[in-house]
Amino acid sequence: MYAYTDFDDKFLAERNAQFRAQVERRIDGSLTEDEFKPLRLMNGLYLQLHAYMLRVAIPYGTLNSGQMSQLAMIADKWDKGYGHFTTRQNIQYNWPELRDVPDMLDALAEVNMHAIQTSGNTIRNVTADHFAGAAADEIADPRPVAELIRQWSTDHPEFQFLPRKFKVAVSGATHDRAVLKAHDIGLQIVERDGVQGFEVIVGGGLGRTPMIGKVLYDFISAEDLLPTLEAIVSVYNLLGRRDNKYKARIKITVHENGIEDIRARVDARYALIRPQFTGVDQQMLSRIEADFGKPDFVTKSLAPYEAAYTNDPVFRAWADTNLTDHAQAGYAIVSISLKAHGATPGDATSDQMRVMARIAKEFGHDELRISHEQNVILPHVHRADLPALHKLLKEAGLGTANIGLISDIIACPGMDYCALATARSIPIAQEIATRFDDLKLEHDVGPLKIKISGCINACGHHHVGHIGILGLDRAGVENYQITLGGDGTNDAAIGERAGPGFSAEEIIPAIERLVMGYLDLRTDRSETFLETYRRLGLAPFKAALYPEAKADAA
């Protein structure tokens, strides 16, 4: 993985020293909050409901065991012994004190990490397929390009005050696990006539006005990537609306002006700036690519795996849900669930972080990933090591076998932490998971993605949940709206609103009716919730959700 150069180290040290001085000047009264706020946001520091929150970038979701251990140390020393992994491959600390934040940033810098541009109207942490470099369906590892984009966008002088935040995601696989079509720019590595390039998708996004991204270019060459990105963001920087925060994202710019108009403007801008890209970026990219070589895979007997799979039903259940095929024979991709039934989605204690770091070092070629679904991935594990690994995970409370199932819920922090939230998300996720665990139904229900947001900004991706839940404030009471049929993958779709919302007490029984309705409606076990929804449409699900309306109509 990428190791910082002297230039990176020096840049980060300077930047952290600047922020340390800014914090001191805020505390001694030299800076007002109005002056300080944009400075702290550029360094990932929010002020939330109960405390400050530091959002640390995990670029393209990749980290090694040393970094994971350092995240655990930071959680113990300056927070409350845990961290929250987010839908944008970040980790958030919910309880830092202002004076400690410069020390936290220095501790991050020791392991090549930072919190720069995890907030504010800039290009945010670049995200990628969490199976990058390991997946069997991959054309190319998206991380070198994601790292190039991180370097290009960090402190980019033209793009520090965009109309609004700007999110880029990259995937090199045929299955979209990075929600490309819900990003300001989604980049899909494609191959044409034996040459690798990119499909460029623009103008996707969730939030108040959800939009599926549109194809701006179906193929651009690798050398044209940065000039094209720069042209797109440059056009948006001038054209994007600054008069209305709710219309400021590029999805609205694309929607209002039309994709053809945007393409013409980007083409013109590209023609103007292309000569400035003299190939230095491609030299940098080849240096970066050298850092992302494949691990030294080994060959050994699969007997321990096969024995455990045959004899240990707990291991088998976990292996069936939490493993994904690896490109390398004998290896598997392990998804560690941070969704134990009743736990807060995405939270890991410092002890759990250290266990995951140790396992990664011992069994996983020292690599970990954070998924946008708020789980931790060990991308390269030999199947022979899985029984021993599974035992360690179980002992640490990390052995939950529920990846892709109803309790593997994405939930934003909601009103338990977030100052923008209109309702809580976490308790709803906890209760749904606990309820379906009690019913012992989740393996029977099969693949089902529930995604919960505590406000319209949709950090919990509810629009692309097979079942989406949006928490709102209705006349001073928490109220939850359900959307159905959303999908964040290749056939990306925005969910349809099912009808009137439910109170906090009513929402769990409502989800239960919905899932029971699905079990009655599906042709057989092989038809997933989403497939059944696509076959039958909203009506029968609505009937299951609102039985009283059906009774009234009868």
Add this chain to the structure above:
Amino acid sequence: MPKSFQPSVITANALLEGDVVYLNGTDWVRDLSQAEVLSDEADAQLRLIEASARSSEVVGVYLSPVDTSSGIAPTHFREAFRATGPSNYSHGKQERI
């Protein structure tokens, strides 16, 4: 008829710790039960302006309506969470109760 003024407390987040504070006289207190309830609108507005000027101590000062029929209780669930802490862990103010 103009809407009558709802008794309120002045609240903010502490600059250094970030946690929720309430105004009592000239002191910032950490517990809602110790907050000063302001019942007169003109007085409340004046006190809000004065409190907002204390930017070296607090961030984001505003008036928060309360129900005083039994002690001091928030009228909105958001303020109830601010007064206690998150519901997933016993962190924040509820740790000290």
